[in-house]
Amino acid sequence: MDSPRQQQRSVWSELVTAFLKIGAMSYGGPAIMGIMQAELQEKRNWLTKERFLEGLALVNMLPGPGATQLGIFIGYQRAGWLGGITAGLCFMLPAFFIMLALTMLYATYGALPLMRDAFYGLGPVVLAIFAVAVYRLGRNALNSKIQVMLAVAAAVVFLATPLGVVTTLLLAGCVGVIAYHSRRWGTGAAIVILAAFAAYYAGYWPALAAATPDSGVRAAQAAAPELQSLAVFFMKVGAFTFGGGITVLAFVHEQLVNQLQWLTPQEFLDGLALGQLTPGPILMLAAYVGYKLLGISGAVVCAIAIFLPCFIIMLSILPVLARLKNLAWLKAAMRGVSAGVIGTLTVSLAQISPHAVVDVPTGLLAALTVAAMLYWRATPLPLMLGGGAIGLLSRPLRRLRDLA
Numbered sequence: 152m153d154s155p156r157q158q159q160r161s162v163w164s165e166l167v168t169a170f171l172k173i174g175a176m177s178y179g180g181p182a183i184m185g186i187m188q189a190e191l192q193e194k195r196n197w198l199t200k201e202r203f204l205e206g207l208a209l210v211n212m213l214p215g216p217g218a219t220q221l222g223i224f225i226g227y228q229r230a231g232w233l234g235g236i237t238a239g240l241c242f243m244l245p246a247f248f249i250m251l252a253l254t255m256l257y258a259t260y261g262a263l264p265l266m267r268d269a270f271y272g273l274g275p276v277v278l279a280i281f282a283v284a285v286y287r288l289g290r291n292a293l294n295s296k297i298q299v300m301l302a303v304a305a306a307v308v309f310l311a312t313p314l315g316v317v318t319t320l321l322l323a324g325c326v327g328v329i330a331y332h333s334r335r336w337g338t339g340a341a342i343v344i345l346a347a348f349a350a351y352y353a354g355y356w357p358a359l360a361a362a363t364p365d366s367g368v369r370a371a372q373a374a375a376p377e378l379q380s381l382a383v384f385f386m387k388v389g390a391f392t393f394g395g396g397i398t399v400l401a402f403v404h405e406q407l408v409n410q411l412q413w414l415t416p417q418e419f420l421d422g423l424a425l426g427q428l429t430p431g432p433i434l435m436l437a438a439y440v441g442y443k444l445l446g447i448s449g450a451v452v453c454a455i456a457i458f459l460p461c462f463i464i465m466l467s468i469l470p471v472l473a474r475l476k477n478l479a480w481l482k483a484a485m486r487g488v489s490a491g492v493i494g495t496l497t498v499s500l501a502q503i504s505p506h507a508v509v510d511v512p513t514g515l516l517a518a519l520t521v522a523a524m525l526y527w528r529a530t531p532l533p534l535m536l537g538g539g540a541i542g543l544l545s546r547p548l549r550r551l552r553d554l555a
Contacts (some may be wrong), residue, residue: 162230163237165195170222170241174431175249183218183431191225198228209468214391215461216432219243223465235466239458246431247454250438253425254450258442270421272516272542273535274507277424278500279520280531285500289493297330298490305494309405316402317391318348320491327487332480376413376444378452384411385437385456390464403436404499413444416506423503427535434458516541 173186184207192203206224210217219239226238293299301323309319321344329337388402407414414422422439429435434457441453508514516538523529 166226166229166234166237167241169195170226170238171245173222174242175245176430184221187218187221187225197225202228213464213468215389215464216434216458219432219434219458220461220465223462224469227466227469232466235469236462239462239465243432243435243454243458246429246435247438247450249431250425250429250435251442251447251450253428254422254439254442257421257425268546269539269542270424271509271513272538272540272545273424274420274509274538275513275517276520276534276538277420277427278504278507279517280427280524280534281423281503282500282517283521283524285493285496286525288496292489292493298486301326301487301490302494302497305491306498307494309495310498314348316405316495317387318344319495320391320488323487323491323494324484325487327484327490328480330483331486332483336480337483376411378445378449381441381444381449382452382456385440385453386460388437389434389457389460403440404502407440409502414440416503418443420503420506424535427531432458512545 169191173183173190188203191197192200198206203225206221206228209224210220213220219242222242223235223239227235230237289302293302305319305323308314308322309316314322322341325337325341325344327337328340384406391402404419408416408419422436422443425439426433426436435454437453437457438450441449441451443449445452508517520529520534520538523534524531
């Protein structure tokens with residue numbers, strides 16, 4: 152019979168190896184959650200099915216990457232606070248090192264014809280994978296006419312107003328409270344949010360105009376962000392990304408490409424492609440952005456900043472989970488937020504599309520990828536490898552077309 156110390160060592164050894172393996176070999180947030188359920192709940196019996204379902208319900212109601220938060224939840228059930236921290240770190244580390252290696256290769260060879268040819272075929276495949284993910288999320292999130300209308304309204308507000316992703320999603324949550332819980336409380340919360348945004352907007356833009364009197368200064372600031380600015384930005388992303396890790400794409404694209412102009416649309420698309428090649432949480436896109444702008448120190452700081460809120464939130468909430476899960480207003484708000492997420496993601500998808508589908512062949516490749524995922528249940532990795540190979544093989548044909 153093993154001694155208590157030996158049993159404790161066995162628990163920690165299993166915890167570390169299990170989450171390192173899942174983090175290194177799993178793609179796609181929902182798929183990763185399924186792997187965790189099969190490997191850790193069914194096979195290893197680390198927690199009951201009822202407890203696992205409670206964890207799923209919790210991560211679906213909180214901002215941040217759902218798969219990472221579920222790993223923290225399971226680690227917490229297995230070995231307390233340190234178990235939650237260990238599980239989350241072990242799940243993230245493989246993704247960080249793989250993303251860093253791919254980004255360094257991209258930074259060295261990305262501008263060369265060979266790498267660019269690969270991304271010619273990879274871009275439309277990544278776009279199609281994103282589109283299928285939005286479709287699947289929408290199919291599950293939009294369960295009523297109210298939610299469909301709310302998704303459309305969120306897309307219009309996000310596209311046509313300066314409210315941005317976070318304010319749009321908060322207002323969508325207020326509409327959810329109005330529709331499914333309390334008109335009085337939902338309306339009051341919406342008024343407070345709009346008043347806070349108006350005060351922020353009124354003070355922010357004059358200050359910005361005074362600080363950046365011409366476009367040349369803005370361009371210089373966009374080209375050289377400070378490490379602290381990157382850290383603050385990605386902490387906001389980690390704290391306000393509702394609906395799972397994929398929803399970070401709308402926020403990051405809007406801010407880094409359209410507002411701050413730290414990345415070009417093509418650089419963002421290339422980062423998205425590298426993120427899809429990287430197993431584990433999709434929020435590791437932050438490491439790509441950090442390295443692209445400030446090197447290895449930027450990659451480390453951005454990766455820490457974007458995941459830190461999810462550790463803080465989960466480890467603060469888990470002790471009071473029993474009370475939190477029964478809050479009716481929070482469930483109502485999340486129904487609204489889920490619909491709003493679909494609307495903002497659809498806008499982000501439309502904005503990225505012209506940079507991935509650049510001609511008829513890339514359009515056909517995107518369409519074939521969608522069909523392969525929806526009708527033949529193809530997984531992302533083989534499709535991405537195939538897209539990169541097609542891009543490389545198509546180079547002679549494209550050169551002939553350009554000459555003609």
